Amino acid sequence: MSDRKQIVLGAYFPGVNHDTVWSDPASGSHIDFASFEHWARTAERGKLDLLFLAEGLRIRTRGEDFFDQDVVGRPDTFTVLASLAAVTEHIGLAGTINSTFNEPYELARKFATLDVLSGGRAAWNVVTSSDAPTGENFRHGGYLGHHQRYERAGETLAAVRTLWDSWGSDAVVADPASGTFLRDGHVGDFALHGNQFDIAGRFTVPRSPQGHPVILQAGESPAGRDFAAANADAIFSRYQKFEEARAFFDDVKARVAKAGRNPDEVRILPSAGVVLGDTEAQARERHAEIHDRQVDPWTAIVLAEMVWNRDLSAYDPDGPLPDVDPTPEAPTWIRGRAPLTQDAHATAKAWREIADARGLSLRETVKHVFDRAVFVGTPEHVADEIDRYVQADACDGFILGSHVSPTGLDEIVEKVVPILADRGVFRTDYERGTLRENLGLASPARFGERRPSVVAS
Template sequence: MSKPRKQIILGHYLGGVNHSTVWSDPDAGSQIDFATFRHAAQAAERGKFDFFFLAEGLALRERQGEIFDQDVIGRPDAITVLTALAAVTEHLGLIATVNATFNEPYELARQLATLDHLSGGRAGWNIVTSSDAFTGGNFRRGGFLDRADRYTRAEEFLAAARQLWDSWADDDIVADKESGQFLRRPDAGSFAFSGRQFDISGRFTVPRSPQGQPVILQAGVSSEGREFAAGGGPDAIFSPYHTLAEAQAFYRDIRQRSGVPGRPKVLPGASFVLGDTEADAIERHREITYAQISGRGAQVLLETVWNRDLSAFDPDGPLPDVDPDTEAPPFIQGRARIHQNAPETVAQWREIAEANKYTLRELAIHVFGRTEFVGTPTQVADRLDAFVQSDGSDGFIIGSHLTPAGIDEFVDRVVPLLQERGSLRTEYEGTTLRDNLGLPALTGQVTPARV
């Protein structure tokens, strides 16, 4: 019996807090004008995407004590933007990246439950953590949280938020036919949570939302992150792997750890470049890539691992012949530390560069790029579909080099091909984000207080 065809999950991320956007393009839009977000979200909904996703930037990044001149300034608050988008979309999920280190469960649970109500059940939360003292300086908590405690806090944060969302049952507010008024169960919203990170109690003010709970996403592929992802935490996890073999290994690992069929969903970030011929697409991809990662940008990306000034090294020359500085304070402030063991990472990169004859810039493009689909619309549809059907992922979070109109090309030229082969919906199946992702609705019972 043949394996049933998987339905591809598609999210759209709007580039802006990384090196993916080509700001020099004359068609590049503002990162704070609402028209930018409206265009991108409505295009994604036209393409029957599952959700629209916003990353988070809590601090202006610095290099050697000065704001990096090629970085993004003025990125607004994600939940506020998504609340506005709820009014101009009907089916698209709305997912905000929010840091569990620098927020509080009651406040964030209330904001997300409100967004879920206002959107009719389309809210989601991408939970991230931080041990970055530089970013922490913007908050009362500062940078006190040790790296080893990040997931402890995240797990407790999510448990507390879920208890708050579950403190109202589905039938806690009912209409009284005789009086014409709405009645509430006397203890509706009551909660008490006590743990290492949080000790809170009271009444949650927002009744149970349409999904029961917002959809939870998480990024992180360390052993701790994988355990958190597979242990009932998130509904979906971001995968950073570019090649099918690496992606399949990660997919199998998450499924084995979870033991729950189809959960969590695995969704790598991806980009695309289209051309009328494959040769056209390859040439266009080369031009776009070199515009995304300039020589200066490549130096800065590698400085995050070398932790030293690399401006004296030719971007089109060999890798720096110096070792990373593991003793100095962070040379780049405000970027997430993806590579924890700098000497080991640099050794691996040297092997990659030597094997492929990469320059400094070419290595930066290789190691900091996303899963890329380059070719004609038919080739991109074929490769994307094959990746999912081969269990490299359950779908992709698609971005473009051009904000906000870059996604239009994918929607107009690739989406119809995926729909023709039965791998992508032609209409939305349900009314909530959980419906469209194939996740169970969380309904019904009040969670007992954890004391």
């Protein structure tokens, strides 16, 4: 072990976004369990820290039509992670689950169960929903405004933590001789009275190995960053360029300290696409080819429509950006996908500046903006870059992926990860702890292991 920072590495499953190239001959099913199993086993072969699954609760639509040009459909996150728990031993299992369209009692049950079944490997990426039509699939209906969403997310997380704490680690005695199964008759008791929830009763799942599964969050707005800094064990960021990543790192770690937490106990993990080649030139060529397929002419139009919030199909992708202004006030044109911008006019202006300065067409502008591949080069170069970001405190590690599922991760694991391990900045074998311990995260004891018999509620 060197005294250099140890890198955290995760893997995302290339799914329903345009950067997954389903037309690649190597592309497999995005639904069959065999695909997930291949991906998970590859990641575990590389000794990666965690697997990461995103979320979708609604089929995307454009106008009245279902999206048909990207991968469509995905399996249920909890179910896939529980199945993956059975075919892996060490790797963390992180699921993105909505706090708007789930209730704390069920969330706590599902994550505690996943943590028990996996031997302490569960992680929850807490998200909120801003997409009103998603509510059309749920009892709740409708959706919550931005402020209420965070209030609900905060109360949901607090409620779930209370439920996880409602069984002490010594609650189950299970002694046949004395006939004592539970330590006392109040195991599982809880009561919560907030603006969003007024719930009480008894929880069903014994305390799981981690006590609290790892909490992930992706804070963006100042309120979102504060929420993440106060609550999360690891924070995803969308800042992949080195300077932006450094600025985000400093900002969030300062917020973590301000929230009264040890900044070292929060990991900051941007996602990063990787494109490898035997030479730098070859890698760049391959990247150009992949990126050309990721942002094909039609996808370029659709991505621009995400900003303009109107039908742009009459525009030539190889021509200039639309001369009309965005109409953010109109009914949402593309639904079921997280918004690209909070301020469409500002984003359109920024895109126009890029296009003007560089002389880019609509499609070229979109390609410039949507380049998820952060690391393009030889395995040595990519390993250098990952190490550089981490050692310079631009982040603590990355969630890695490629444009092809499920086999895209293979070459990253085979070629890049061993270089990092050789340098002593990444593990050569798994530690024997929970995900929380392996990530060096704060013990859940900081939230207190509440013993129901001694805590009045």
